[in-house]
Amino acid sequence: MAALPGTELGLRLLGRLGLPRPYRHVAPGYRTHAAALPGSTAISPDRIDEVGGGTLLLANPNNPDGRLVPPDRLLDLARRLGRAGGVLLIDEAFADAAPEASVLPRLAPEDRVLVFRSFGKFFGLAGLRLGFVSGAADLIGEMREQLGSWPVSAPAIALGTAAYADTDWILGTRRRLAARCEELDETLRRHRLYPKGSCPLFRLIETPAAPVIFEHLAQRGILTRPFDYAPDWLRIGLPANAEAVTRLDRALTDR
The missing domain is CATH 3.40.640.10 (Type I PLP-dependent aspartate aminotransferase-like (Major domain))
Structure with missing residues (x-):
């Protein structure tokens, strides 16, 4: 090493x-x-x-x-x-x-x-x-x-x-990330956006509406990541807390 x-x-x-x-x-x-x-x-x-x-x-x-x-x-x-x-x-x-x-x-x-x-x-x-x-x-x-x-x-x-x-922090953080990912996945599916991937720090969605969703969320102060080589993709970082998940949910409801 x-x-x-x-x-x-x-x-x-x-x-x-x-x-x-x-x-x-x-x-x-x-x-x-x-x-x-x-x-x-x-x-x-x-x-x-x-x-x-x-x-x-x-x-x-x-x-x-x-x-x-x-x-x-x-x-x-x-x-x-x-x-x-x-x-x-x-x-x-x-x-x-x-x-x-x-x-x-x-x-x-x-x-x-x-x-x-x-x-x-x-x-x-x-x-x-x-x-x-x-x-x-x-x-x-x-x-x-x-x-x-x-x-x-x-x-x-x-x-x-x-x-x-700090093994306690490491184990606790892994558990929190997994729980927050479940909340994010449920939120996305509720809006007919189907998450891909197994990394608990972000999720990828694939939809023709990705550019529109990017602009819509950005106007509400929520930054996601678009890709010039894959315009149907949008990467969504893991929300920091339950309030952030709720904020994302509301923003997707308004679109």
């Missing part, structure tokens, strides 16, 4: 590790993934099992659709890739909120895998710039060489240590 000054930098260093080609990344996904491996080819999430070699980069749970690939399936994929001299790269930025998604507890030392974990997505301190990469020892060693000495600040070490040690 190596600590990072945010997973963004770790991803940007992948192109310097001499990873096996060809490069592929799952899309739609993080824009950084396409840039992290120069010359990488985008593939659909439904085609990952077809990859027979080279390097594959994906997020699990995925962004922006929240799609979750079972970790056992990813482990099988990683080992098939490894036998062909390939490497699997998994961005688990949202996995602290959905620990069942993580492949980390299933990995063996010989598995040709790198797993990236973000601190800010779950703890809400993105500006602290803290993340981690775990996996094959030789690849981690190369990453450490690229990072150099003292890549993580003293405040990030202190706050990160305190946050990860």
Whole structure:
């Protein structure tokens, strides 16, 4: 394992590790993934099992659709890739909120895998710039060489240590996120908007009315995320509390 000054930098260093080609990344996904491996080819999430070699980069749970690939399936994929001299790269930025998604507890030392974990997505301190990469020892060693000495600040070490040690807060937050997601899903379905994804930090809806809904909610002070490459999509962040869910419900009723 190596600590990072945010997973963004770790991803940007992948192109310097001499990873096996060809490069592929799952899309739609993080824009950084396409840039992290120069010359990488985008593939659909439904085609990952077809990859027979080279390097594959994906997020699990995925962004922006929240799609979750079972970790056992990813482990099988990683080992098939490894036998062909390939490497699997998994961005688990949202996995602290959905620990069942993580492949980390299933990995063996010989598995040709790198797993990236973000601190800010779950703890809400993105500006602290803290993340981690775990996996094959030789690849981690190369990453450490690229990072150099003292890549993580003293405040990030202190706050990160305190946050990860607060297991009561972590477990309580996971329960609250799951409960709030149920409220959000019920609200969306009540308005014939059908949520997709398994990430408890947001939901994706797909409807031809997405641009109209975006404008309608924005005029009422509720910001959602549209996508230029998928105009029928709208990502809705998890409301902060019950009052925010009610506010969203009322705004959708008025449309």
